[in-house]
Amino acid sequence: MSEVLATSESSFTNDEPILRILYADDEEMLRGLFDTVMTEHGYVVDLVENGELALDACTTTHYDLVVLDHQMVGLLGLEVACRLREDYPDLPIVLITGVGDEELAAMALTLGINQYIVKRSNDTYISEVPLVVERLIDQRDTKRKVAAAEQTIRENEARYRELVEMSPDAIVATRQGIISLANKRAREIYGLAEGEELVGTRLLDRVLPDQQMLANRVFQKTAQEKIAFFDVEQTHLRLDGTEIDVEIHGAPVSGLNGAQGIFTIRDISEQNKLRLRVAQLERHNMVGQMTSGVAHEFNNLLQVLASINGFLRKKLDDPELLDHADEAIANGASLTRQMLAYSRKQFLNPQPVDPGNIIGDMMDQVASTMGDDVQVSSAVASGLYEINVDVETFQKSILNLCSNSKQAMPRGGMLRFEMETRTIDQSQEIQDQTLAAGEYIDLKVMDTGSGMHASVVKQAFEPFFTTHDVGQGTGLGLSMVYGFSMQSGGYAGIESAPEQGTTVTLTFPIYKVCAPQKPLIRADIQPIRLVT
Numbered sequence: 001m002s003e004v005l006a007t008s009e010s011s012f013t014n015d016e017p018i019l020r021i022l023y024a025d026d027e028e029m030l031r032g033l034f035d036t037v038m039t040e041h042g043y044v045v046d047l048v049e050n051g052e053l054a055l056d057a058c059t060t061t062h063y064d065l066v067v068l069d070h071q072m073v074g075l076l077g078l079e080v081a082c083r084l085r086e087d088y089p090d091l092p093i094v095l096i097t098g099v100g101d102e103e104l105a106a107m108a109l110t111l112g113i114n115q116y117i118v119k120r121s122n123d124t125y126i127s128e129v130p131l132v133v134e135r136l137i138d139q140r141d142t143k144r145k146v147a148a149a150e151q152t153i154r155e156n157e158a159r160y161r162e163l164v165e166m167s168p169d170a171i172v173a174t175r176q177g178i179i180s181l182a183n184k185r186a187r188e189i190y191g192l193a194e195g196e197e198l199v200g201t202r203l204l205d206r207v208l209p210d211q212q213m214l215a216n217r218v219f220q221k222t223a224q225e226k227i228a229f230f231d232v233e234q235t236h237l238r239l240d241g242t243e244i245d246v247e248i249h250g251a252p253v254s255g256l257n258g259a260q261g262i263f264t265i266r267d268i269s270e271q272n273k274l275r276l277r278v279a280q281l282e283r284h285n286m287v288g289q290m291t292s293g294v295a296h297e298f299n300n301l302l303q304v305l306a307s308i309n310g311f312l313r314k315k316l317d318d319p320e321l322l323d324h325a326d327e328a329i330a331n332g333a334s335l336t337r338q339m340l341a342y343s344r345k346q347f348l349n350p351q352p353v354d355p356g357n358i359i360g361d362m363m364d365q366v367a368s369t370m371g372d373d374v375q376v377s378s379a380v381a382s383g384l385y386e387i388n389v390d391v392e393t394f395q396k397s398i399l400n401l402c403s404n405s406k407q408a409m410p411r412g413g414m415l416r417f418e419m420e421t422r423t424i425d426q427s428q429e430i431q432d433q434t435l436a437a438g439e440y441i442d443l444k445v446m447d448t449g450s451g452m453h454a455s456v457v458k459q460a461f462e463p464f465f466t467t468h469d470v471g472q473g474t475g476l477g478l479s480m481v482y483g484f485s486m487q488s489g490g491y492a493g494i495e496s497a498p499e500q501g502t503t504v505t506l507t508f509p510i511y512k513v514c515a516p517q518k519p520l521i522r523a524d525i526q527p528i529r530l531v532t
Contacts, residue, residue, distance in 0.1 A: 019137060020044045020062070024054040024080065025069040033126050041130040051075030055083060063091065065133055070097035078108060085112045090143070092136040170265040173253065174203050177219065189267045191238035203263070208235040208243065222250035222261040245269045348390040348487060352511050355443060356382030359417055362395060366402050373412030380419040385441055386512040389488045397481040401445040401504050404478065408449025408502060418444040421510070439510040440490065446503040452496040460494055481506070
């Protein structure tokens, strides 16, 4: 099979790229005429005499456009065009025929031929070819530019989506209040399971109901009034109803899936908990310092009163008159010790003791304190562990808790003691205490009393805080228990809710394991948990 019959080089030397055209025709005169005309217009032309050569030429040379005569020896131009279209989908193809057959023209266009030209006897149709070629080349270039632009857009969108998905903050876009885009972090903070989507739901539905009116105004300012906002704190709801604190920023946007507003949402629940913990620590420290100072000053006054009382006993004929004064001084000294206990500055004499033995020995006293209408039980075994505590203060702490439980059960109920163990793998910050890694026991005092609201639980350990009427309590009982547990290397926690009873947990490090027992290991530590 012969090679390309001829190649004409363009004499144009401008900076535009030279375009190469393949022309297939079995008439030598028409090939020459085509070559002359197209060369004058700046094209490089390759000439072949049949369809087979045209197919071969396209396998070895890149052409910007192919012109085929339909009626050729061997393969018809339409057949060649069909094969070329399969292998080169974007190659512009022009079919020239001497038969003005509408059916043929329709078939050619259906098969993907870009242009169909009918020959005329005077060969003037050749002069039309450069215009057709120029138009087809322009269309091809435009198509390529559009395709390149679309590819760039797709790549940019892919990079954008990757950046959005990788964002440590939740990113949500909305259109008319409906979420049209939500990244991975958004699905995580709102607690979506695998396969669930936020898209199609209302962003406002994720806001706590009593904050929705204000939140709606903020969202509308962004989406409708094109006003950005920053650092707005809201309380949102996960799908399971759990509340989370978020910091949300909003900005108007257009063209992003038809979105009107885009929001970045940051979960600041842990940050707020840390802030609250620091505030509580500062508050406890401040109250502890003040309480300690008051206790010392009060103790100095008591010592003076005690000295004066002792002196008067020697002078008076009837010293029994001073018994009430001695009793008041003793009560004042007890209050002083309780205040020092909260500030963790009381004098303690810790020693290894078995908490099971102490609880067992106290059961009769506890039952007597609680009365007949309260059922007292204990699941605290002895002979298992030892803790290093001041025995007298430990007993006072238990009795204080029992006294509080009795007041919470005026119509009777149940009081129960339980003990569990826990393992802490690494040191943890609990309230304002650092618990070292190791083994601990949780001694639980549980009642079926009236329970406490969350606001009361938060203040329950503060000195002088009480829910009783004036004269019915000092508000130092729980604060003494709190300070004692902290000073003993542990902590105290409360779990309570209205009409659901109260559980106070005293946690102490295990000093010695006396008998092997598989501990109950709990990874989580919740010193104060409110039952809702």
